[in-house]
Amino acid sequence: MIETLTAMKTTRLHTVDFMQPSTDQPQPLAPAFAVKNLSMWYGANEAIKNVTIDIPAKRVTAIIGPSGCGKSTFLRGLNRLHELVPRTRVNGDVLFAGQNLYGPDVDPALIRRRIGMVFQKSNPFPTMSIAENVLVGLKLNGVRDRTLLNERLEKSLRMAALWSEVKDDLRKPGISLSGGQQQRLCIARAIAIEPEVLLMDEPASALDPIATMKIEELITELKANYTIVIVTHNMQQASRCSDFTAFFYMGELIEFANTAKIFSNPTRRQTEDYITGRFG
């Protein structure tokens, strides 16, 4: 943990290029991810084209763009989950806390313990209780200490704003919960292993407005401790709960800036067209 933090501090304190978020807001210490010239292919199809972006630590970065623009692919490139799809290929670097995720000696499983993920469709494991779902990451990664597990169970569920709703039903199946609760259970499961980053792939798109609001509140609370990258189709959501916004179109990063700037005064024409609903 300590070497991670020092590593984060020593990497690229302030690189200035046009993709940097503009400086009218306080800059974070160091980027959580420094992505350099990243291209990603599915077979012959180039889904991400030469993207360079610094994703700030302990902030919420929203990724917006029309369907098929590569948002989810990019997100999965940050924890190498896209590799589940056969015939994927990556070019370029993703530095996470100074370490290249695509380096030759990097074990994706170890990286993913530090980079949690929440999916569009809530996916609690159907064979497991609520408690087992939260603790599965710890248990299968070898944690046996009962006290630690119990502490982490309550802490994670509290952070996911689910504790008061389920504390008496911890042994019930995870899939017995409502859709919104299931998604918060998945967030609790992701933060139980105490990652540094939370990647969220349209975490509220399958939820009703009230459940969505709870998830958004949660994101705002979690950013004190986590770097959050959230892919969303919902521009109101991006403007409500993110600090920075990246606009992707056709696999390219078109614009990246403070959320306020993107939504009030975008630099690029395509961004403006998209957020004003002229296409996408």
Added chain:
Amino acid sequence: MSGSANHQFRKATSLIASLLCSIAALLVIVPLGLIFFYLLQSGLSSLNLAFFTHLPKPVGEPGGGMANAIVGSGQLLALASLIGVPVGVLGGVYLAEYGTARANASLRFVADVLNGVPSIIWGVVVYGLVVLPFKSFSAYAGGLALGCMMIPLIMRTTEEVLLLVPGGYREAALALGISHWKTIVHIVMKTASKGIVTGVLLALARIAGETAPLLFTAFGNRFWNRSLSEPIAALPLQIFTYAISPYDDWHRQAWAGALVLVAMIFLINLLVRFLARGRAARVT
């Protein structure tokens, strides 16, 4: 109008088609009913406690049972499972989780061909590979022949149920930094466990009545089997021997044995139905 004639024609065709389907459905059910009825009629009268607890009596002596054959069948099925279940399940895991498209295509083809190999061929192969070199029929040889028959069956059903597990669960587990193998065992296989067990039971039901592969491997035995490297009795073998014998008393025992065998297979299938229903209920 021609439209109306056309309509009449369609109605007639539809009626004929549904009639043919109903007849076919009936033809599926009737033999099972007949088999059960006939077995009950012929076998039930010879079925008594002694049948389950006694050894066969010598020719001419009334009574006796097939206790050794019932236990022998159990031992053979256990031996077969020791070979068939691990190889079949792990092969299914390979197909569903590891194999490349090309490797899978050839593996599936081989499994399907193996599935179609006549059971007596398995008997002959194991005879050549095991019985001849060790110069003895044995329970091991019988178990191996049956186990080999289980492998392709279990492999394909395991593959199918593993592929039914939504990819979202794999992603969720891998995203937690859980290794690929642990994800497969603790998440994917656990989710599909009922389906895997169902596949194993179906394979057991399929081989429980096999006689041909046991003819030159397990061989049969009129006494208790003392060692797995010696010939062993099996229910289908005993039925075969008794049924082709010239003695009325043995014929009656063969009927009783057949009834017990069918009842066993029927029970396994009922268990499968029960498990499968539980799985369907969980998905919804």
